[in-house]
Amino acid sequence: MDRFLVILVNGHLSQAELEIVLSKAMIEFKIIEKNEIFVILEVEKASELLKLGGIYKVGGIICMNNSLERIFDEIEQDGTLTNLEDKQQWNVSYYSDEMIDIDVFDEIQSNFAGLIKESSRKTKFIRNNMKSDNFIELSVDKEREGAVNILVGNSNEKYYIAENKISIKSKDFIDRDLNRPYQDSRISLSPRTARVLVNILGLEDGNTILDPFCGTGTFLMESIIQGYKVIGVDNRKECVFGTKKNLLWIMKEQNLRNRMKYVKQDDAEKLSCVETSTIDGIVTEPILLPHFKNSPNYEIAEDVLKKSKKIYEKSLRAMFRVLKNNGKVSIVTPRIKTRDNNYITFSFRKMVKESGFILDNRLDEQPFVMKASGDQKVLREIWLLKKN
Numbered sequence: 001m002d003r004f005l006v007i008l009v010n011g012h013l014s015q016a017e018l019e020i021v022l023s024k025a026m027i028e029f030k031i032i033e034k035n036e037i038f039v040i041l042e043v044e045k046a047s048e049l050l051k052l053g054g055i056y057k058v059g060g061i062i063c064m065n066n067s068l069e070r071i072f073d074e075i076e077q078d079g080t081l082t083n084l085e086d087k088q089q090w091n092v093s094y095y096s097d098e099m100i101d102i103d104v105f106d107e108i109q110s111n112f113a114g115l116i117k118e119s120s121r122k123t124k125f126i127r128n129n130m131k132s133d134n135f136i137e138l139s140v141d142k143e144r145e146g147a148v149n150i151l152v153g154n155s156n157e158k159y160y161i162a163e164n165k166i167s168i169k170s171k172d173f174i175d176r177d178l179n180r181p182y183q184d185s186r187i188s189l190s191p192r193t194a195r196v197l198v199n200i201l202g203l204e205d206g207n208t209i210l211d212p213f214c215g216t217g218t219f220l221m222e223s224i225i226q227g228y229k230v231i232g233v234d235n236r237k238e239c240v241f242g243t244k245k246n247l248l249w250i251m252k253e254q255n256l257r258n259r260m261k262y263v264k265q266d267d268a269e270k271l272s273c274v275e276t277s278t279i280d281g282i283v284t285e286p287i288l289l290p291h292f293k294n295s296p297n298y299e300i301a302e303d304v305l306k307k308s309k310k311i312y313e314k315s316l317r318a319m320f321r322v323l324k325n326n327g328k329v330s331i332v333t334p335r336i337k338t339r340d341n342n343y344i345t346f347s348f349r350k351m352v353k354e355s356g357f358i359l360d361n362r363l364d365e366q367p368f369v370m371k372a373s374g375d376q377k378v379l380r381e382i383w384l385l386k387k388n
């Protein structure tokens with residue numbers, strides 16, 4: 001099996017997606033090292049990773065070592081990363097599970113620059129365009145055809161050097177988001193995130209997925225692409241029409257047939273239009289909290305959560321009824337950042353137990369939490385439940 005450095009979008013959630021998708025496809029794999037930023041993966045068939053929404057880059061590992069000196073000896077001897085063609089472009093991205101040490105990154109980059117200069121002429125360096133505490137990188141959407149993209153992972157004082165082989169570009173996801181006939185950016189989440197939540201259900205091809213709060217149908221579009229049949233429910237007529245349009249559009253785009261069972265206007269707290277024990281999986285984001293310009297104080301946050309809690313309670317019971325035994329649910333709940341920088345949420349764990357579901361043991365009793373962007377006031381928690 002070949003060894004890869006896989007760069008994750010969302011830490012544990014992305015790891016879970018990766019493990020679930022590879023296990024479902026019965027592909028042999030082994031995780032050698034894992035942290036919030038990347039995993040080192042041995043896998044029989046890396047192309048299966050193209051189905052994931054939760055990874056950015058997959059690099060074939062050239063060498064790994066604790067000593068940078070030895071690493072550069074090996075890279076020089078190997079020559080794959082340094083013997084470039086005339087005018088070929090190159091770049092180095094760096095990922096670490098600790099705070100990036102910029103001096104180490106500079107050292108790595110200048111070592112590459114030295115080796116490349118010695119072996120090739122007139123190559124062109126591409127500057128990184130993204131930086132955070134844990135990475136400095138060229139984003140997948142800025143990668144250029146024919147360029148050598150070198151990935152360096154650093155964890156537990158070990159360095160992993162890889163050449164990027166697969167990039168999961170945001171372009172396809174963004175195009176789907178912007179080209180579909182019915183759009184409402186106030187309620188919909190990104191197709192990339194939707195893909196992850198569909199994948200962690202780990203269902204069999206042809207199974208039926210329901211979204212009881214379907215909105216614009218983002219989850220259902222990704223479900224269709226991943227080989228499932230879908231049912232949508234929303235209590236707003238406009239969303240029912242819109243979702244139908246989007247699902248017909250995606251089936252045409254992807255040349256797929258007979259994937260939409262029905263989309264109906266109904267109350268998710270009852271789900272009267274869905275027969276008992278007929279659904280294999282549910283993927284949903286029930287409630288979008290109001291957009292807070294500034295972080296709310298504790299009392300306001302608690303009040304908002306209290307209102308949405310009731311909808312979760314009732315709809316969980318309805319979801320339990322329509323699911324088959326062993327059916328799964330992947331569901332988003334909100335976590336609010338209050339003015340005093342605390343996070344509050346409702347006791348979803350208790351609600352889950354009362355409705356008869358059990359938490360998937362991957363969660364370890366805690367939800368996955370989606371990475372927040374900048375000053376985001378409401379974060380998404382992701383739960384994976386099972387009817388048992």
Ligand SMILES: C[S@@+](CC[C@H](N)C(=O)[O-])C[C@H]1O[C@@H](n2cnc3c(N)ncnc32)[C@H](O)[C@@H]1O
Pocket residue numbers: 187188189212213214215216217218219233234235236239266267268269284285286287288311
């Ligand atoms: C957060 S949005 C879901 C957005 C969806 N995930 C998407 O990407 O477009 C929640 C949706 O639930 C619908 N909704 C709210 N309460 C409902 C209820 N009791 N029954 C059915 N739908 C409901 C709203 O109309 C809204 O479209």
